[in-house]
Amino acid sequence: MSFAEDTKLAAALAEAAGRIALAxxxxxxxxxxxxxxAGDKAANAFLMPALRQHRPDDGILSEESEDSAERLSHDRVWIVDPVDGTREFAEGRSDWAVHVGLSIDGEARVGAVALPDLGIVLSSDPAEARATGKTGKMVVSRSRAPALAEDVAQKVGLELVGMGSAGAKAMAVVRGEADAYLHSxxxxxxxxxxxxxxxxxxxxxxxxxxGSALRYNRAEALSPDLLxxxxxxxxxxxxxxxSAQARV
Structure with a gap:
């Protein structure tokens, strides 16, 4: 499959799963x-068979489905979060997302993130335009901001802004609403x-x-931190x- 075909599929799946959760x-x-x-399960109930139908030879890892070591035998593995930010979704907030990603040889190569309440789907299509102006802001978790975030933000002159799901925070940087997203x-x-x-x-x-590379489709699906x-x-x-960690 081509990069463009995988990207188009990821975007279509994320958009459709978002509509299901909204319903x-x-x-x-x-x-x-x-x-x-309920939103998580309904979206997942759509994503799993859709992926199996369109990419039957690929592996799948979903937050809402039982994991299997079988995926480790695949070079291509779809990694999905049907509703990222279930708390925000349930509270009627807009800062939740649907994630449909594709890991190829352990790297995040293809992806789409839907922000359903905003009617937006951002994908790994590099032709998509994004804002480029600096904002002076760094987004962090609104409920459990990392302890080092305040120290780091002060050192580099950024204002901390709390936000819901990981996808919403990452897309805030992609959309030019923030300059950085830190999670630890x-x-x-x-x-x-x-x-x-x-x-x-x-x-x-x-x-x-x-500063090390992010790796995917590992036996242990933990991904401890992110910048x-x-x-x-x-x-x-x-x-x-x-510097902040050295003082701890």
Missing amino acids: VRASGLVEGRSLGD GGQYEWDNCAPVAVAQAHGLHCSRID ICRRELAEPLLGAIA
């Missing part, structure tokens, strides 16, 4: 945490595979917070992170 919420028949679970509190591969694929395609720096930022900020941010 679940709009029904008004489920509330609270149960609404988050622990994630899984489905939290950042698609966002990283999109961000990289749009020319942003993506790495672990020690997505404008390329010119990568060196000062990584330096500030290393």
Whole structure:
């Protein structure tokens, strides 16, 4: 399959799964945490068979499906989060997302992130335009911001802004609403595979917070930390992170 075909599929799947989740919420028949679970499961119930139909020879890793070591035998593995930010989704907020990513040989190569409440789908198509102006902002988790974020932000002169899902935060950088996204509190591969694929395609720096490469389709799906930022900020941010950690 070509890069363009995979990207088109990822975007179509993310957009459709987002519409399904919105319909679940709009029904008004489920509330609270149960609404988050229902949206997750409904979107996943669509994504899994759709991927198997369109890419039957690829592996799949989804937050909402039982994992299998079988995926480790594949070079191409779709990594999906049907509703990233279930809390925000259930609260009726807009900062949640649908992630459809494709890891090829352990790298996030293709991805689409839907922001359904905003009617937006961003993908790894490099032709998509994005804003380029500096904002002076760094997005972090609104509920569990990493402890080093305040120190790092102060060192590089950025204002911290709390936001919901990982996908929403990453896309804020892609869309030019923030200059950086820092996370150090622990994630899984489905939290950042698609966002990283999109961000990289749009020319942003993506790495672990020690500067090392992000790797996917590993036996243990934990993905502990993440930095997505404008390329010119990568060196000062990584330096500030290393300095802050050295004092701990």
